[in-house]
Structure formats: C-alpha cells, structure tokens
Amino acid sequence: MAVLQSDFRAALLDPDHPMPEGLTDGAGRPTPRRFSVYRNNVTVALIDALRAGFPVLHKLLGDQNFDQLARLFARAHPPTSPLMMHYGADLPAFLDAFKPLAHIGYLGDVARLEVAIRCAYHAADSAPIAPARLGAVPPEVLMRSRFSLAPAVRVLSSRWPILDIWRYNTVPGAPKPRGIGQSILITRSEFDPEPHAVSEAQLAWLTAVRANAPLEEAMDMATDADADFDLGPLLTLLVRHNALTDMITPKE
Amino acid sequence: MLDATLTPPRLPSAPGVGYKAQHFTELRAAPGPVKWLEIHAENYMGDGGRPHAQLRALRDDFSISVHGVGLSIGGEGRLDPDHLARLKHLVGWLDPANFSEHLAWSTHGAEFLDDLLPLPYTDATLTRVADHIDEVQEALGRRMLLENPSSYLAFAESTWSETDFLAELVRRTGCGLLLDVNNVFISATNLAYTPQSYLDAYPLSAVGEIHIGGHDEDEDDHGATLLIDSHGREAAEPVWALLDHALVGTGPAPVLVEWDNDVPDWPILRAEAERASAALAAIAAG
Numbered sequence: 001m002a003v004l005q006s007d008f009r010a011a012l013l014d015p016d017h018p019m020p021e022g023l024t025d026g027a028g029r030p031t032p033r034r035f036s037v038y039r040n041n042v043t044v045a046l047i048d049a050l051r052a053g054f055p056v057l058h059k060l061l062g063d064q065n066f067d068q069l070a071r072l073f074a075r076a077h078p079p080t081s082p083l084m085m086h087y088g089a090d091l092p093a094f095l096d097a098f099k100p101l102a103h104i105g106y107l108g109d110v111a112r113l114e115v116a117i118r119c120a121y122h123a124a125d126s127a128p129i130a131p132a133r134l135g136a137v138p139p140e141v142l143m144r145s146r147f148s149l150a151p152a153v154r155v156l157s158s159r160w161p162i163l164d165i166w167r168y169n170t171v172p173g174a175p176k177p178r179g180i181g182q183s184i185l186i187t188r189s190e191f192d193p194e195p196h197a198v199s200e201a202q203l204a205w206l207t208a209v210r211a212n213a214p215l216e217e218a219m220d221m222a223t224d225a226d227a228d229f230d231l232g233p234l235l236t237l238l239v240r241h242n243a244l245t246d247m248i249t250p251k252e
Numbered sequence: 253m254l255d256a257t258l259t260p261p262r263l264p265s266a267p268g269v270g271y272k273a274q275h276f277t278e279l280r281a282a283p284g285p286v287k288w289l290e291i292h293a294e295n296y297m298g299d300g301g302r303p304h305a306q307l308r309a310l311r312d313d314f315s316i317s318v319h320g321v322g323l324s325i326g327g328e329g330r331l332d333p334d335h336l337a338r339l340k341h342l343v344g345w346l347d348p349a350n351f352s353e354h355l356a357w358s359t360h361g362a363e364f365l366d367d368l369l370p371l372p373y374t375d376a377t378l379t380r381v382a383d384h385i386d387e388v389q390e391a392l393g394r395r396m397l398l399e400n401p402s403s404y405l406a407f408a409e410s411t412w413s414e415t416d417f418l419a420e421l422v423r424r425t426g427c428g429l430l431l432d433v434n435n436v437f438i439s440a441t442n443l444a445y446t447p448q449s450y451l452d453a454y455p456l457s458a459v460g461e462i463h464i465g466g467h468d469e470d471e472d473d474h475g476a477t478l479l480i481d482s483h484g485r486e487a488a489e490p491v492w493a494l495l496d497h498a499l500v501g502t503g504p505a506p507v508l509v510e511w512d513n514d515v516p517d518w519p520i521l522r523a524e525a526e527r528a529s530a531a532l533a534a535i536a537a538g
Contacts, residue, residue: 001408001409002372002374002409003372003407003409004328005327005328005357005360005369005371006360008369009360009363009365012365012369013365022407022408022409023405023406023407023408024405024406024407024408025405025406025442025443025444025472025474025476026406026442026443026444026445027444028406028408029474031405031472031473031474032473033471033472033473033478034404034405034442034472034473034478035404035405037404037470037478037480038367038369038370038404041367042365042366042367045366045367046366049366078363078364078365079363079364079365079366080362080363080364081335081364082294082321082322082323082324082332082335082358082359082364083294083297083298083322083338084294084364084366085294085295085297085298121298121301121302122298122299122300122301122303123298123299123300123301124299124300125300125301125304125305151299151300152301188301191301191302191305192302
C-alpha cells in the first residue's frame, strides 16, 4: 500500500491524526515513535523559526507561553514558502484574534513591528541621495518634486507604545513604556534596521511620500495633522540614515 | 541527461564548513584548513542586506557550495517554478562550485514543512525524482548533487534499496552525489544494517562532495537505538571512521563539517575541520 504525502502531512501537523500505515522499523514492525521524530522535527523547526523572528514577543511571553502560541500558529499557518525569513507575517493578525491573550492588547502590534524590522533587514540595498541635490533646486521646483525612499523603509502606527515596549526589551537601561500610542519609521543605514518614533504629522508626510505624492501634497497632509509642522527634523533623520534615495523633479 | 561539459569547476578536495553568520569575522581572520563554505540557498533569497554583503565578501576568499533545503525534489507535486527561478537567480550571480539538494520532500501543495521528509523507493518515485533532477539541471544549466537522507523509518512499499535507487538516478540524469556519512550511519543504525555494507553498494565514483556532522541518540517503541540527525555537536567517532572508509573509495574529496544547531564558537568548528583535514591528508598519503 502506498503512503501518500497528503496522509503523511496530515499526521505531521496534527498529533490526533493517526500515522500512515506502511511505515516500519528495519524489521517490518510498526513504530509510532519513529514517525514522531518527523512530527517533532517539523514542530520544533517552526517554533524555532518563530522564536528567531519574534525575539521581543518571545521575551514578553516567556518560553512556555510563546511556544504554546507558536505551536498553535504553526499548525494553523504552516509556511507557504521555503523562504523562512518571511515566516510569521500572519502572526500579528493571528494574535489580534487570539482570545487567550486578548487581555494583552499590544502583542499584535509588537509582532507587526518585529515583522517590519525583519522585512527591512532583508530588503534590497540602495544608494542614498547626495544631500547637495536637495539644496540645488529652487524651492518652487522642490515643492513639485517627488522623493524615493529606500526599499528598507517601513512605516507603521499603533495605539500602543510599541517602540517603548520594543526598546524596553532590547536596549539595556531603556525607560519603562509610557501610556501613549506611537508611530514608527524604520530605516536601515547599512545592514541593521533602526526604528524611530515619529509624530502624527511626520507619519502623514511619510505616508504621502510613500504613495508617490509630490512634496507640496505631502506638506499639506502633514500640516493638516499639525499646523506648525516643520519638515527639517524629519528630512535630517531621513538623510542621516540613508533613507532618501532619489528626487524626481518635474519636467519644465 | 545533462551535457557533462557544463559541469563547473569542482570544489577543492579540502575541508569546508557550513557557513554561519556569527563566524564571519573570525572565519576570515583564522580559517585554518577551511578552503570552502557551504550556504543554505534559501537564506540568501532575500532582496539584499547583510546576508548578500557577507556572501559577496566571502566568495573572494573561499569557494562556495550552494545547498538547497527547499526544492522538495522528492515531492509528489511538480517543482515550485517560483522557487526554481529564485535558485536560478542565486546560482546565476554567485556561480558556486556546487549545487546540491536532498533526496527528500518538504513541500506539500502550497505548504512548506521545513523538514526533509522521506519517500519510498519504487519505480514510480524513481521516475518522478529523475524528472525533477532533469528539470533542475536544465534550469540551472549545471550538474547537481543529490544527498542521501537520514532515515528514521522504512516504507513497506519500497522495492529498491537506497543505494540502487541513487545509482539509477545517477545513470538516468547524469547528476552527481553528495555522500553524507553521518546520514549513512544514522540510517544504518536505525534500519538495522551495517554502514560499511551501504558504502560498499553505493556508487562512490559519482561523489562530488562529502558531509559529516553530529547526531543525537534516542530509543524507539521497541527499545532499539534511534539516532536523530541533529547537526548540533561534534561528529561521533564511528562516523569519522566511516569517513575514512568512504575516502578510500572516493579518493581525496571536498569534506564539509555541518553544525547547524547550538552553533559553537569558531575554534570548535575549526577543530572539526582540522580533523577532516587530517583524514584527507591520510588518504592523499596513501
């Protein structure tokens, strides 16, 4: 009798599913413990991948709780690609709907931040814009120009202090999280992604620029959020962290 | 069948190690006898960043072998065309000395199960695996090596021995073989035959690379020893003896030390490479 890979797979991720018949030891005897090696290998590999991908979530939950969550997630959402560097992108949404941990509301957004940092780490390389180019165009041309951000740049926003939480759990001596919501810009100067807190107006500006809006439109979005918006600090941050890669000036 | 003239330069008949990012600096400063590195293909399929930068730096000092873990050559379904395209891209820019994959499956439908799962050895699976190897070799434009698995159980339906199955794949596709002596020892122990008899029946002339690594020990339902392929410690003494036995048949060959879990500090991994170097020196001296 042929063992189908669909039967093998079904028993692999579900401990209540009987192991396929026709699998034996060297003497032809059935041997569930041998099949369990594969069961265990798959589960451990997926849990380990999630531990590596979500170090802060792991630290927040502890070994036992994290592994329990990871096991349930892995059974419901096995990887859909051999690129394990991307595994767990669905974990934030899974956490949002995960009742046993619903009392810790920020877990989903902390997981979102960790996914974004991992994506930034593996994003394509890019060369930063020469800062002199920004000063070389007249202001009215600048306002109609569009900016390109580095492929590693990510922007996200939460009603929880997720950057404070992230820092508190990764940076020795970081202060305790405050009771605020936070918006975050992730940059990657060279190889290591770095999250920065940004204001609502800066978030609006970044969101518009990422949607390929010209500068004047991005400025409007930002001043809608904060009438006193000053682009200076954000521009300095972007340039310092190699996050600005190009400027496309309008054709005259 | 692949045109043998497309075969790229071989790896040096010297020790290599499975590359780990944490060894980047020390490995380059004090490589010891290590002349080549093996990378897991899937870890370098992101778009950029540190993994690519390290690889570009390492290829100046070391020959590189690309070892795939996600192609699912033993799968019932067709090979994932997207994954094959990613592999072609990586092999294209990196131009490694070897590309190898496993006699195993890891993908089912849209799911990737992140383990090397076993297949029965029948006429039907032989045809399917041979077709998949042909497809890979055509896509990459080069000969690939196929690695023997570590087995924890046997399939009642198998009609071929593993060694005959591998030899027939070599004959049909022109592929080479990656001989993992730790896997031979594990499978032989688990399925109650002698590892020497496996090697005696194995087509050693097709070997393009050898792996050695560590395993863990457990027990099955009947109290029999069950060895687990863990790659988390030094290779066991009988596995080193098996390497010597294999090298007598293959002659000097590229020997890779695999250590993927509980990765040690560089000097400990280098000591394993030094041991492989001594085994190679003994063969070269006759």
